[in-house]
Amino acid sequence: MKILVPVKRVVDPFAKVRPTPDGFGIDTTGQKFEINPFDEIAIEEAVRMRERDPAVDVTVVSIGGPECEEQLRKALAIGADRALLIETDRTYDPPSVAAELAALAADLKPDLILMGKQATDDDCNQVGQMLAAKLDWPQATFASKIERAEGSLTVTRETDTGEETLELPLPCVVTADLRLNEPRYIALPGIIKARSKPLERRPPAAQPKPRTRLIKAEAPPPRSAGRKLASVDELFAALKGKGVI
Amino acid sequence: MASVDTAPMGCSFLTTTPASTFAPEDFSADEQLMVATAEQFSRKEVLPIAERLEKQEEGLMPALVRKAGALGFCGPDAPEAYGGLGLSRALAARLLEYLSLNPSLSVTIGVTSGIGQVGLTLFGSEEQKRQYLPRLTSGEWIGAYALSEPNSGSDALSASAKAERRGDRWVLNGTKMWISNAKWADLFLVMAKTGGGGLSGFLVERGYPGVSVSREEYKLGLKGSSTARLVLDDAEVPLENLLYEEGLGHQVAFNALNLGRFKLSAMCQGPAREAMGLAAAYSLDRKQFGQPVASFGLIRKKFAQMAFLFYGAESMMYRTGGLIDSAFRREAGCGIDGNKRAAEEFSVEASACKVFASEVQAFIVDEALQCYGGYGYTEEFPIARLYRDARISRIYEGTNEISRVFMSSRWARRTREGRAELRTAGDSFLSELLGKAVAQPFDDQIRAGAISDLMMLGFVEQSSRLRAARCGGLQPALYSALLNWVNVRAAEAYQVVTGQAVSLPAPAPFDWDQIALAVLERKGPAV
Numbered sequence: 212m213k214i215l216v217p218v219k220r221v222v223d224p225f226a227k228v229r230p231t232p233d234g235f236g237i238d239t240t241g242q243k244f245e246i247n248p249f250d251e252i253a254i255e256e257a258v259r260m261r262e263r264d265p266a267v268d269v270t271v272v273s274i275g276g277p278e279c280e281e282q283l284r285k286a287l288a289i290g291a292d293r294a295l296l297i298e299t300d301r302t303y304d305p306p307s308v309a310a311e312l313a314a315l316a317a318d319l320k321p322d323l324i325l326m327g328k329q330a331t332d333d334d335c336n337q338v339g340q341m342l343a344a345k346l347d348w349p350q351a352t353f354a355s356k357i358e359r360a361e362g363s364l365t366v367t368r369e370t371d372t373g374e375e376t377l378e379l380p381l382p383c384v385v386t387a388d389l390r391l392n393e394p395r396y397i398a399l400p401g402i403i404k405a406r407s408k409p410l411e412r413r414p415p416a417a418q419p420k421p422r423t424r425l426i427k428a429e430a431p432p433p434r435s436a437g438r439k440l441a442s443v444d445e446l447f448a449a450l451k452g453k454g455v456i
Numbered sequence: 457m458a459s460v461d462t463a464p465m466g467c468s469f470l471t472t473t474p475a476s477t478f479a480p481e482d483f484s485a486d487e488q489l490m491v492a493t494a495e496q497f498s499r500k501e502v503l504p505i506a507e508r509l510e511k512q513e514e515g516l517m518p519a520l521v522r523k524a525g526a527l528g529f530c531g532p533d534a535p536e537a538y539g540g541l542g543l544s545r546a547l548a549a550r551l552l553e554y555l556s557l558n559p560s561l562s563v564t565i566g567v568t569s570g571i572g573q574v575g576l577t578l579f580g581s582e583e584q585k586r587q588y589l590p591r592l593t594s595g596e597w598i599g600a601y602a603l604s605e606p607n608s609g610s611d612a613l614s615a616s617a618k619a620e621r622r623g624d625r626w627v628l629n630g631t632k633m634w635i636s637n638a639k640w641a642d643l644f645l646v647m648a649k650t651g652g653g654g655l656s657g658f659l660v661e662r663g664y665p666g667v668s669v670s671r672e673e674y675k676l677g678l679k680g681s682s683t684a685r686l687v688l689d690d691a692e693v694p695l696e697n698l699l700y701e702e703g704l705g706h707q708v709a710f711n712a713l714n715l716g717r718f719k720l721s722a723m724c725q726g727p728a729r730e731a732m733g734l735a736a737a738y739s740l741d742r743k744q745f746g747q748p749v750a751s752f753g754l755i756r757k758k759f760a761q762m763a764f765l766f767y768g769a770e771s772m773m774y775r776t777g778g779l780i781d782s783a784f785r786r787e788a789g790c791g792i793d794g795n796k797r798a799a800e801e802f803s804v805e806a807s808a809c810k811v812f813a814s815e816v817q818a819f820i821v822d823e824a825l826q827c828y829g830g831y832g833y834t835e836e837f838p839i840a841r842l843y844r845d846a847r848i849s850r851i852y853e854g855t856n857e858i859s860r861v862f863m864s865s866r867w868a869r870r871t872r873e874g875r876a877e878l879r880t881a882g883d884s885f886l887s888e889l890l891g892k893a894v895a896q897p898f899d900d901q902i903r904a905g906a907i908s909d910l911m912m913l914g915f916v917e918q919s920s921r922l923r924a925a926r927c928g929g930l931q932p933a934l935y936s937a938l939l940n941w942v943n944v945r946a947a948e949a950y951q952v953v954t955g956q957a958v959s960l961p962a963p964a965p966f967d968w969d970q971i972a973l974a975v976l977e978r979k980g981p982a983v
Contacts, residue, residue, distance in 0.1 A: 281485050284486060285489055288489060396497055396500075396527055397489060397492075398526065398527045398528055399490050399541055400528055402493075403486075405486065406486065
């Protein structure tokens with residue numbers, strides 16, 4: 212089984228970010244970058260499938276500049292077999308990413324595209340769904356459990372009303388939620404092994420055609436100080452006074 | 457890796473300034489990923505169970521060592537042929553630094569991956585290495601190093617443990633004291649006197665007849681680590697477990713310590729890093745007079761001082777790591793003799809690292825505790841533990857006093873052997889002072905110690921200067937602050953040697969607040 216795992220390079224989710232002075236983006240100078248945590252969960256799941264079945268082959272792919280190699284190497288260190296960098300300096304919105312990944316899927320013919328449900332930088336939560344639509348493949352989003360059967364997957368997904376279990380024929384798209392697994396520590400021997408794993412670069416299949424445009428990025432307003440209340444009655448009165456209840 | 461000191465020799469920093477030196481900034485992206493794994497391991501697996509480790513809960517520490525071993529932390533710089541990862545010693549030190557956020561863990565891992573293993577790596581026979589190294593590097597076995605005795609600590613050669621050859625085995629008798637890891641070690645590198653009166657090294661398995669471990673010491677700190685006596689009562693050791701040659705055990709013991717002192721400096725840096733981070737977070741949170749205590753000048757001054765001293769220690773120790781790596785590269789393929797030369801070449805630099813880093817650690821944990829005010833004096837906060845844990849650093853693996861005797865006397869000895877020159881380049885205030893100081897006799901300990909201080913300060917100053925010039929950013933400010941501090945200490949040492957006063961050069965300008973704010977923002981070292 213061939214698994215393709217798209218990996219996004221994002222600003223360290225625990226770092227404080229500031230808008231650029233012109234307000235047209237996020238100031239990334241001096242920031243640390245990581246694999247999008249949901250993508251890391253997807254990589255971990257794919258690698259676990261490979262550890263259970265040596266016939267599984269895991270390819271990770273990033274779309275972006277040469278700096279994305281850092282995250283791809285990390286994915287290889289976790290245990291992916293090969294990496295692919297679609298090299299570009301252009302800005303991609305979710306439909307453009309989905310289009311590029313669809314073109315790649317047509318070429319690589321994976322049985323499963325396993326990816327994070329969303330990226331922690333823009334929180335779009337769109338690419339998996341759009342990709343499945345473009346490929347006309349079945350999809351299961353927000354997966355918290357994946358089980359393999361012959362030619363299909365059984366996926367448990369987290370919904371607002373509880374868990375839902377789906378059966379999907381391969382090929383399909385699955386997006387990972389937080390509770391799918393807990394990614395491992397990257398063992399040093401894995402990092403050394405990753406040095407000799409293949410990392411291929413190729414140009415994008417098509418130029419991105421973003422349909423949305425970033426107009427402004429703003430920091431959230433600073434929180435004003437709270438105040439301490441002595442009793443529940445006081446709290447009740449205060450909330451009433453504000454018209455909250 | 458950047459070009460480092462070309463064809464460097466031990467003590468050459470005193471007479472020449474290299475074009476460039478190794479610095480933490482030279483670790484590659486995948487090396488940094490390894491370091492990130494070490495930090496994650498510390499933060500997620502070790503720090504949350506620090507209190508349980510303190511109580512020495514049964515089996516907890518050995519299980520942690522096995523976990524660490526599976527990740528590659530028990531033999532990062534051991535040869536790949538024997539289960540190690542063959543990484544550089546500089547990187548192994550960086551890993552150990554981040555495993556030292558909890559010092560009880562790091563002393564356990566530091567010993568099993570360091571002095572409990574390196575004697576075997578450098579001096580072992582093929583058969584011995586094949587038999588024992590993979591077990592140690594995987595974390596399956598834990599190693600220990602047994603040299604000190606009740607009546608022989610710094611005076612290691614006066615050991616009274618004896619080994620006698622009886623038929624097809626060695627029979628060992630004696631008591632070894634303050635043995636780190638004794639409670640859970642599977643293999644001890646034991647030093648004992650043999651027939652000719654010299655020391656010999658033995659690989660002693662815990663299960664050999666006559667080997668036992670007595671009660672745990674009740675220590676001031678490092679309570680999660682094991683320290684106990686190893687008792688050898690007609691202990692039976694197979695003939696083939698003599699390490700290296702009979703009577704040459706002191707070479708094994710001392711060279712293990714040469715490398716051990718370098719690694720120990722990393723084990724001082726890690727807790728200092730953690731203390732600084734904890735104190736920064738606390739000072740931002742704790743309010744007095746309506747504002748965070750981190751906004752007060754005298755608290756900021758502490759952070760700035762912690763930061764530039766940490767920077768100095770870090771610059772010198774990773775430079776030394778690079779130097780030791782270069783010595784091992786140069787001696788690669790030269791067998792045990794090559795290993796000996798490589799381990800010995802930078803013994804002065806390694807001692808300087810140990811002394812300076814342990815004194816910086818002491819300063820940092822002390823000032824970090826001060827930031828906590830009264831709360832710092834309670835066990836409610838982790839800073840008290842870091843304070844207690846730090847005290848041993850100036851004592852073990854060669855006290856700072858014996859190290860101070862060693863540095864200047866080894867410089868003199870290297871000069872007699874034609875491997876150094878007892879002079880300085882004289883290209884800085886400090887170098888000039890040291891040049892004048894060594895022109896005088898320093899045959900008493902007080903003067904010899906002051907000369908060693910000047911050597912150490914010179915090494916710190918030069919290493920930081922070269923790194924700051926290359927890396928820029930906040931580093932030149934850290935260097936300026938450090939330079940002023942170093943010069944004052946140097947003038948003091950010069951006075952001790954010569955009895956002469958000396959006027960200081962004008963201080964380099966720097967901004968206390970700029971450095972302090974970097975520490976507060978990063979909640980850790982300024983760079």
